[in-house]
Amino acid sequence: xYTQMRGKFILTKPLFVRFLAFFVMFLISYxxxxxxxxxxxxxxxxxxxxxxxxxxxxxxxxxLKALKNESKFVNIPVEIEExxxxxxxxxxxxxxxxxxxxxxxxxxxxxxSYEDFADIYENALYEVVKxxxxxxxxxxxxxxxxxxxxKVIVDRAIKEDVSNLKKFDRLxxxxxxxxxxxxxxxxxxxxxxxxxxxxxxxxxDELMKAFKKTEAVHVYRLYNQNKIxxxxxYLENQIIDFYYKKSLPEINPEILDLQYIxxx
Numbered sequence: 001x002y003t004q005m006r007g008k009f010i011l012t013k014p015l016f017v018r019f020l021a022f023f024v025m026f027l028i029s030y031x032x033x034x035x036x037x038x039x040x041x042x043x044x045x046x047x048x049x050x051x052x053x054x055x056x057x058x059x060x061x062x063x064l065k066a067l068k069n070e071s072k073f074v075n076i077p078v079e080i081e082e083x084x085x086x087x088x089x090x091x092x093x094x095x096x097x098x099x100x101x102x103x104x105x106x107x108x109x110x111x112x113s114y115e116d117f118a119d120i121y122e123n124a125l126y127e128v129v130k131x132x133x134x135x136x137x138x139x140x141x142x143x144x145x146x147x148x149x150x151k152v153i154v155d156r157a158i159k160e161d162v163s164n165l166k167k168f169d170r171l172x173x174x175x176x177x178x179x180x181x182x183x184x185x186x187x188x189x190x191x192x193x194x195x196x197x198x199x200x201x202x203x204x205d206e207l208m209k210a211f212k213k214t215e216a217v218h219v220y221r222l223y224n225q226n227k228i229x230x231x232x233x234y235l236e237n238q239i240i241d242f243y244y245k246k247s248l249p250e251i252n253p254e255i256l257d258l259q260y261i262x263x264x
Contacts, residue, residue, distance in 0.1 A: 043055070044056070044057055046104065049112065060104070064092075064104065068088055076114060076216070077217045079217050080114060083110065084114070091104045122198070122202065124219075124231045124235060125212065125235055126201045128232055129201070129239070132192060132240065133192040133195060139185070140185075140189070140259060144260050145260070146178045147182045150171070151179075153171055154168075179253045182253075183247075183251040183255075183256060186257055187247040188244065188247055191243065211242050214242070215234075
């Protein structure tokens with residue numbers, strides 16, 4: 001209640017206490033909010049996996065960029081790199097802390113998802129390289145026998161009868177095909193013999209680097225679709241076809257290293 005004294009109004013004690021309490025609560029609320037306003041635009045803090053990200057938006061953005069540019073993310077396919085770049089740009093544009101944090105986590109999830117995929121991809125590819133290398137020794141004799149058999153048949157046809165040109169052309173084509181196949185096989189075998197350990201996957205030569213990058217997008221789709229068991233079979237089929245095509249401009253079918261049959 002108010003009490004009038006000589007033309008002035010004075011708060012009674014109960015009302016004064018309530019007013020003082022209200023003022024104190026208002027002051028505390030104002031100081032807390034002011035502190036939030038002071039910190040929020042400049043300080044960010046969040047955790048992803050075991051890593052703590054803390055600092056100004058610029059500091060964390062620099063940290064995210066450095067992570068994106070690490071060597072393990074350098075040779076990723078263009079399509080995936082563009083996706084990660086888009087997520088990174090979207091993140092660094094966020095000025096509101098909660099929006100920045102949310103987008104940064106989306107970016108980090110995508111980045112580390114690729115890292116997890118890369119481990120699976122590289123291990124699967126190395127297993128395929130070992131299998132193909134082993135298989136090449138197994139089919140050595142098969143390809144050489146096919147070639148020598150075709151060569152003997154053509155030589156015999158020339159001596160016996162060349163009047164049936166259609167048949168002779170077919171036999172000649174079979175010889176050329178088997179000769180090319182054997183020559184390509186020998187070229188590929190020499191390449192794979194040099195692949196001693198997983199270092200050829202981690203630090204690939206030009207051929208392996210090209211193959212690894214070419215197939216990464218499709219394998220990444222298999223990974224995202226949780227079709228992990230299909231990756232090895234897919235890579236085995238693709239790597240044989242890839243190396244076979246690469247060998248064609250390099251080989252000379254007229255020069256063959258016959259290991260099993262010396263007389264034809």
